Amino acid sequence: MSYKIGELSKLTSCNIETLRYYEREGLLPPPPRGNNGYRYYPQDSVQRVRFILHAKSLGFSLADIAELLSIQVDKNASTCGDVKQIAEHKLATIARKISELKEMYRALEKVSAACDGSEASAEHCTILQALESDAARAEKHL
Amino acid sequence: MSYKIGELSKLTSCNIETLRYYEREGLLPPPPRGNNGYRYYPQDSVQRVRFILHAKSLGFSLADIAELLSIQVDKNASTCGDVKQIAEHKLATIARKISELKEMYRALEKVSAACDGSEASAEHCTILQALESDAARAEKHL
DNA sequence: ATTAACCCTTGAGTTAACTTTAGAGTCAAG
DNA sequence: CTTGACTCTAAAGTTAACTCAAGGGTTAAT
Structure with missing residues (x-):
């Protein structure tokens, strides 16, 4: 046990x-x-x-x-506000990490796809270039 | 410049x-x-x-x-296989990280929600307990 | 009853990723 | 033309997070 x-x-x-x-x-x-x-x-x-x-x-x-x-909810609700604040702060951190990872994922997917020898290969040769083109697209609101 | x-x-x-x-x-x-x-x-x-x-x-x-x-796609496709393999491996790593973060997010959300003083508060007092209840649910296919 | 495989503590050593220090050259403003 | 804010290198120092070593008790199996 x-x-x-x-x-x-x-x-x-x-x-x-x-x-x-x-x-x-x-x-x-x-x-x-x-x-x-x-x-x-x-x-x-x-x-x-x-x-x-x-x-x-x-x-x-x-x-x-x-x-x-x-982080834990107490029987007496006195610390509840504190707990919630810490939790929300961590939630924001985690959400940010998730979206950064997703961005990396998309960029890396593009690089990997470029390996298929398609015409577009030359465009997204590195993860940085793939991220760049994403950022450009975001700025032009496409 | x-x-x-x-x-x-x-x-x-x-x-x-x-x-x-x-x-x-x-x-x-x-x-x-x-x-x-x-x-x-x-x-x-x-x-x-x-x-x-x-x-x-x-x-x-x-x-x-x-x-x-x-990681970068070469003009000559000779290294392309290697590149793709590394990229795919990294993609898997990133995907794993994303799903782990999502799990943490859900668990922490529960803890935070428990702070609202609802009846169910006592159930998910810590992030570990919240994760636990998630795992249990997954095992029971709910 | 011995021996291999555990467990304990204290303290020192290691590794990755910086960060500081020292000593010296460069540049821009008054 | 000097003073304050930059820049350079090489080397030593720091911090977080382990990891190992020494010396010694414990347990399970032969």
Whole structure:
């Protein structure tokens, strides 16, 4: 009903040392210990670690992630305003990232398509040129 | 018709030293120099630097970014297969990032919504719980 | 009962990505 | 013609995020 650190490490593909590091940094709550001093992680630790790893790969710093994980609605609604504000701010950040990624995606798609040897190849040879032509189109409101 | 390093720095909000560092690392092509030894950057450097900064904030390493920037369709189609393969691989990476961000977005939206003091508040108190309930729903094919 | 494979802590070492420092030349304004 | 704001290089320093090493206890299987 709980995982030793090596098991959690395998389930998440996260280095054992990194797990202990995340605990020191406050990203993972200190798990209960056995009489032997071993850490026994509850199941939901798997999800928490995966969340951390995903968020990291999306360009969030560990400090950002700690903040994301700390967001929670309280029984007493006193902190609710604060929570909502943090959440909305993160939502805006995420929305911006999504649209930037979509832009990159479109541009890269064009480059890839240009590889089909079509006549238009020469136009969008690099991702920067593809982005450029997109930007130009946007400015001319096409 | 060209920018000195300080100008490029202001236009991109990128530290002067960082610009020189990117040049050393091969992310920015060495710009032409004046007789004084000064760097004179062509206009499109602005876009290139901005691209680097955006990609960085989306979790790409400088090595990733160098690869993205190096993708280009050649006149001779010999390298076209390679280019396409790299591009497709990057496209997959980007697509994955987008869907992970969307998942985070939905989860965070729920947490934020729970702040409105509705009855259901207690259910999705944290981003992890919101993600959890999403995953459960997905598994039950709802 | 030993041995391999775990786990613990503390502290030092590493890597990527900057950032600062030092020392020196350049340019534009008054 | 000097003063303040630029620019240059080379090298050292910093920060975040790990990662490893040393030394020592624990557990499971032979």
